[in-house]
Amino acid sequence: MTPEQLSTAIVDVLTTLTSTGDLTVEGGVPTSVTVERPRQKGHGDYATNVAMQLGKKAGMNPRALAEKLKSGLEAIDGVAEVEIAGPGFLNITVAAGAQGEVAARVVAAGRAYGSNDAFAGEKVNLEFVSANPTGPIHIGGVRWAAVGDALGRVFTMSGAEVTREYYFNDHGSQIDRFSSSLLASAKGEPAPEDGYGGQYIHDIAAAVLAERPDALSAEDPQEVFRAVGVDMMFTEIKRSMTGFGVDFDVFFHEDELHKSGAVERAVTRLRELGNVYEKDGATWLATEKFGDDKDRVVIKSDGNGAYLSGDLAYYLDKRERGFDRCLIMLGADHHGYVGRMMAMCAAFGDTPGTNLEILIGQMVNLLRDGQPMRMSKRAGTVVTIDDLVEAIGVDAGRYALTRYSSDVNIDLDLELWARATNDNPVYYVQYGHARTCRMIENATALGMSLEDAVAGFDPALLDHEREGELLRALAEFPRVVASAADLRHPHRVARYLEDTTAVFNKWYDTKECRMLPQGDEPVAPVNLARLVLTRAAQTVIANGLDLLGVSAPERM
Known part of the structure; x- marks a missing residue:
């Protein structure tokens, strides 16, 4: 019996009580109630x-209401005991048979276990990373690559139709500075004062010359370096993302918005809604009335778009x-940008926080020998995605960056995350999965069939x-997934995996719970039941790792 099933059972009891006139709830019976694992042993399997919560709405003392619920719940098949504690807590103990059914459900669902329909029918656009195409992806962008992709996976498992989108900022002064830096490198000159440095600039400049030997003698050399060099930088960014296990569905170019007339269409729409006006020769968006600290210029007095x-x-x-x-994922330096974006959303007649949501990610510091890494060998000024992958690999990099809430600063000890020891969280969870694989292999070698175990479970x-x-830990997984999607917190999956792996290891180390028969003992039904439980644990760990974009190795 899962928390969701108990929630449904409690709602059913409440509904029965109201239909018989034994209970009246102001506003009606809720469609679901919270059922959680108790923090202390001896308080049952679940608590609510x-x-x-409903005592006041029902006009009853909470303990009196709890007594009514206790009677109804104890009559349900699979509930062994219900205890009332404190001011009205219900501690529920589930019968072993009903609890054990969780293992069979996990195995039957397989890769689908953990899925829910919380966002069914919704189309979600996740825009993340979106770094300027003027250099390699720095560590802040790498954090969004890991978190954004994991969030996309969590949304998908929660029923949403997800599109991962990368917005190329290829319109504006930063592209001019990038192309002038490439041109200077090709000429053997130092980078412009406001330009970009690092070995990657020299590498791309040399690659442009290899592709276009006539670049320096062209009518407009900088335009050649802009067109070819920016495309090469795009290609490298895409390569880095793919190598990190992040594949985007859409690569959207900012320049196209300005070339296609999309800006003019947006301004026209907002003018029709009465939210655009002219002043001092410029076109303004009336964002202050939607909560921004001031109105914003959209088209400058020179006719160029702001x-x-x-x-x-x-x-x-x-x-x-x-x-x-x-959903847009931005770095901490964009925090002041949120207000105007939400006002813009409202100006279009949409709902801020629903139709548009902005997530702010904080800083990441990589530590080596206890000291922060401040510069990349190749980029010269920042630590990049390739530096992280070279240091600890893709799996550890993704897990480390998704393990923490994105709204807190994190320090990643590269030595820790490179270790093949249990104090490395990703190694600990992956080793737990590999252990389940080895156990199942050993069972097969003894002639124990998983199919037979499931059939006679x-x-x-x-x-x-x-x-x-x-x-109980395995039964929590669907709720963890739903919570991760609802709160935009994929780190909850990582922490759940570590906790569940710890619970699995304790079970594995308990002599009374050995899965395999010992010595000359014949295979007993309990051994087969534990084989099903092992496969269930394997399934949950693998599904959780997949949500983080991390592999589930069979051997380590």
């Missing part, structure tokens, strides 16, 4: 505070492509305390 103009056009383009939710045999702990 629903009686305390920075916000591209954002207007891009947001409208996403909405016209049918996206219900547009007796859930009541999984009645040891350690088995109950593991079954």
